[in-house]
Amino acid sequence: MTLGAEEELHLIDLESWKLSARAPQLLAKLPPESYGAELQRTTVETNTEVVRSLDALRGELLRLRKGVVDVAEPVGLGVAAVGTAPRSVFADFELTSTGRFGRMQEQYRLLVDEQLICGLQIHVGVADREVAVQIAQRVERELPVLLALSTSSPYWNGSDTGYASIRSLIWQRWPSAGATGPLASAAAYDELLSDLIGTGVIADSKMAYFDIRPSSHAPTLELRVCDACPIVDDAILIAGVFRAAVRAAELDIEAGRPYLPLPAPIHRAAMWQAARSGLRGKLLDASDHPKPMVAAEAVQATLDRLRPQLEELGDWEEVSELAGAVLARGSSADRQRAIFAERGELDDVVEHVVRETHGPASGPPPAIPALTRYAVRAGDEAVGPGAQPRPAYQDLVAYWRQLGYSGIEQKQRERDRWIDEHGMTFTVHGEELRFPVDLMPRVISAYEWNELSAGLTQRARAIEAFLQDVYGERRAVRDGIVPENQVVGGTGWREEATRLPSGAVRAPIMGFDLIRNEFGGWRVLEDNVRTPSGFAFATATRHLMDAVLPDLPRPAGLIDPDLAVLSLRETLVAHADRTGGSDSSSEPVVALFSDGVGTPAWFEHRTLANTADLLLVGPDDLLADGGVVRHAGTRERIHVLYLRLDGELVDIGTKSGMRIGEAIMDVAAAGGVVLANAPGNGVADDKAMYCYVPELIGYYLDERPLIESVPTYRTSDAAERRGVLERVGELVTKPVDGYGGRGVLIGPAATAATVAARRAEIADHPENWIAQEVVTLSSLPTFSGQLLGPRHVDLRAFVFLTGTGEGQAQLAPLALTRVAPEGSLVVNSSQGGGAKDTWILSDVAQHADTTNPDGA
Incomplete structure (x- = not known):
């Protein structure tokens, strides 16, 4: 039961953060018995001495890493023990100049050229080779957990692959990788190896890249599935668990206990699942008929199953502690993604993994105390593994800690008073309810906002192009992009919409509901093209926060959502040109057309009208006269009508019985007034049409979707x-x-x-x-009483359009975060949901003005 390890380390240029192909120069300064070359010149391999304890193995790994660092740092290099270097690209590959490696490149071509990967191999002493072959098959069930613990390669060729370990999938492309299948003896193993070499597909026994194999050069059993681990203690944990698994299998063999191997496809599925989700999702359990199990539970089940052997080897307490630590801080893949989400810079990720590799065995200490009573879950945006607040939320958590329970309760009372004083309500089934606002804000980084801006403006342009087309030439129908029966006469279709002038923008204000999944990726859940709501609630929520919590720490670059109000007005005014402009030198008149006080969105209508300087009108306030629309009281001409109606325009009548809606439609058809968010837009946000939006982006814009759909x-x-x-x-x-x-x-x-x-x-x-x-929505800390707990959230964002061309769509600089009730995935306020202030950060400092907290 001796231990040893081989660790592959990427060489990183500390100025450019790119891979450096200077391994030969460094190896010339290092003892060859402990350090060696790999296939690629960007990697150094270390080989520990044979040791008998986990502590001794830790010392060896630290010693060997220090040896590389000592010769690398003077020439501006560092090392990174990760499965893939986050900034690596295919062009970084440079072959180590040996005849053997040259032959491999000639034979395997792309397979060799993509081997910019580093792994961790653990050796456990098994003197009897016959027993070693049998053990190798029996411990296969433990491999998915060991791989999940090591996952450190989410990035490949400059992109997030969606996998926690892309290295393992790249490795599996070798013809001799994976499981050996059932083998009766060491002789059967040797025969398999001989046959493989005889095929000419592999050159020698060193190319037996099985998941577990008897070592070709030592009396050990070698584990080969793991990514390299930047934190040494993660490698020690893997070594401890693997040694215990080897010992358990050895005891089973000695006792004559039968073993039923997993079918090869099931084993492959379990390994794939571990590579996909690592410690953030689910793994397959180790039963004869594997079922999904939460990764943390799978890790604990493995430890519990191997506890007798861990205790026999004297490793139980240490392995238990190390497992708790890795589950608390997450895998390297988790930490890398968290770093990337802050600024969207792979350089930051590379710097992070280098710092961890050069650092202490246990990794860097936490920045602030954990939220010990917080129910941590995968996909929480603010609280990471181990209940550690993520960097963007650390000041916020510290503020609430300092405030204490009584202070939190006082702030919540002040919030409720503010809501009541400002009439911040909505109506459900005729009942007027207070709009619920949680006092812990959401933070969206400048990088993420820029990504959302590109993706949502693209989507909005394609939807607007579709609306103009479907009520015009119907090219998309003719070319088979969408079936005619899906649009013409279908849900949301309005025949009167065909009368509107060609080229008129039909949906200058669009709303999009977005979610983040548990891996941090954004998805569009729904498109809102008719009358997207929530805009005024987003601005009012910021005014509430400024009034109630003026001393809550604000991050640099916080965008003032009132800027979006100005953009809203500018967008609507821009469309007035289609009516021939204003009657005088004054600015065009833009009116918000509402059903009136009884509408569920009355707060939004009156707030938008007040803040965006819109004329708020109802049916009795309008006249259609002489080819234009006028205000019935002032006779002032209205150039743009922003429709916020609960029903259809043509059905709207006045109290006197005049069919004002039909009259307005006639004026709009003649070009005398612009209808913002026109009748018939429902044909585009029909949920069945959602399926076609990726195709519409390709058809109208000749682009690939930048944000995926569900x-x-x-x-x-x-x-x-x-x-x-x-x-x-x-x-x-x-x-x-x-x-x-x-x-x-x-x-x-x-x-x-x-x-x-x-x-x-x-x-x-x-x-x-x-x-x-x-899709399991991401979560954010939300107050339940005076305690924070995770609640699922989505995001309502808005895009303004003046056309369908480049630069004619902009993402409004505000968003509304909607919060689901506890235990629910439904965020709508009508279904019991609430909201949060959304703190959008900008690279350009557009700071919120907190000097006038009563700005609403």
């Missing part, structure tokens, strides 16, 4: 409907014309009877439904 199924399609009907209990199903969370069924949270009823509804009227895969 996987969505059209139940109107017979093939997709069959799959949905089988999986209603696993999916989210929605009515195509639904809004406000109405009619949404989250299958996994529903009763069997409810699922059955929804299945029947879909079968009877398939055209009325869509289904989406369940």
Whole structure:
């Protein structure tokens, strides 16, 4: 039960943060018995002495790392023990000049050229080779957990791959990688190896790249599946668990206990799952019929199963402590992604992994105390593994800690008074309710906001192009991009919309609902093209925070959401030119057309009108006279009508019975008034149309979508409907014309009877439904009383358009974060959800003005 390790280390230029192919120069200064060359000149391999304890192995790894650092730093280099160097690209590969490596490159071509990867190999002493071959097969079930603990390679060729360990997938491309399959003896192993060499596909026994193998040069069993680990103690944990697994298998063999190997496809699936999600998602358990298990639980189950052997080897306490530490801080892949999310700079990630590799065995100490009572979950934006607040939230957490329970309660009372004084309410089923605002804000970095800006403006331009096309030439229908029956006469279609002037922008204000999944990626969940709401609530929420919490620490570059109000007005005014401009030298008149006090969004309507200098009008305030629309009282001409109606324009009448809506439509058709967010826009935000938006982006813009959609199924399609009907209990199903969370069924949270009823509804009227895969929304700390707990959130963002061309769409500099009730994924306020202030950061300092907290 001796121990040893081979560790592969990337060489990093400390100025450019790129890979450096200077391994030969460094190796010339290092003892060859401890250091060696690898296939690529950007890597140095270290080989420890044979040791008997985890502590001795730790000392060896630290000693050997220091040896490389000591010769690397004077020439401006550092080392990074990670599966892939975050900034590596294919062009960085330079072959180490040996005949063997040259032959490999000639034979394997791209396979060799992409080997910019580094792994960790652990050796455990097993003197009997016959036993070693049997042990190798028996410990296969433990490999997914060991891989998950090591995951450190999310980035490849300059991009996030979506995997926690892309290195392991790249490695598996070798023809001799993976499991050996059942082998009866050492002789059978040798025969397999001989046959492989005989095929000419591999050159020699050193190329037996199996997951576990008897070493070709020592009486050990070698573990080969793990990424290199920047924190030494993570490697020590893996060594301790692997040695205990070897010992457990050895005891089973001695006792004659039978072993049933996993089928090769199941083993591959388990390894793939570990590479995909690492410690953030689920792993497959080690049973004969594996099922998904939360990664942390899978790690603990492995330790519990191996506890007798860990205790026998004297490693139980240390391994338990190390496992707790890695589960608390997350894998290297998790930490790298968290660093990248702050500024979107891979240089920051490379610097981080170099610092960890050069640092102490246990990794850097936490910056501030943990939130010990916080229920940490994967995908939390503010609190990472170990209940450690992420950097953007550390000052906020410190503020609330200092304030204490009584101070928090006092601030919540002040919040409620402010809401009541300003009438910040909404209406559900005729009941006026206080709009719930949580006092812990959400922070979105400048990098993330820039990414969202590019993706959402692209999406908005394509949707607007579709609206103009479908009510005009219908090229997309003619070219087979969308079926005619999906749009013409379908949900949201309005025949009168075909009368509007060609080229008029139909949806100058669009809203988009976004979510972040547990891996940090943004997805568009829904498009809102008719009357997207929440804009005024976003500005009012900031005014509330400024009034109630003027001393809450604000980060640099915080954008003032009132800038968005100015942009809203400028966008609407820009469309007045289509009416021939104003009647005089004064600015065009823009009016917000509302149903009036009884509408559920009345707070938003009156707040937008006040802050954006819009004329607030209802049906009785308007006249259609002489080819223009005028205010009934002042006779002032209105150039732009921003429609915020609950129903259809043509159905609107005055108290006297005049069909003012039809009259306004006639004026708009003649070009006498611009209708902002015109009738018929529902054809584009019908949830069935959501499925086509990626195709519309390609069709109208000749671009690939920059933000992905959630996987969505059209139940109107017979093939997709069959799959949905089988999986209603696993999916989210929605009515195509639904809004406000109405009619949404989250299958996994529903009763069997409810699922059955929804299945029947879909079968009877398939055209009325869509289904989406369940995406677990990210979470943020939210107050429940005076304690913080995680709640799921989404983001409502807004895009303003003056056209469909480049530069004619802009992301409004504000957003509304919506918060689901505890235990729910539905964030709509009408379904019990709330909101948070959204702190958007900018590279250009556009600081919020907190000197006038009563700005609402």
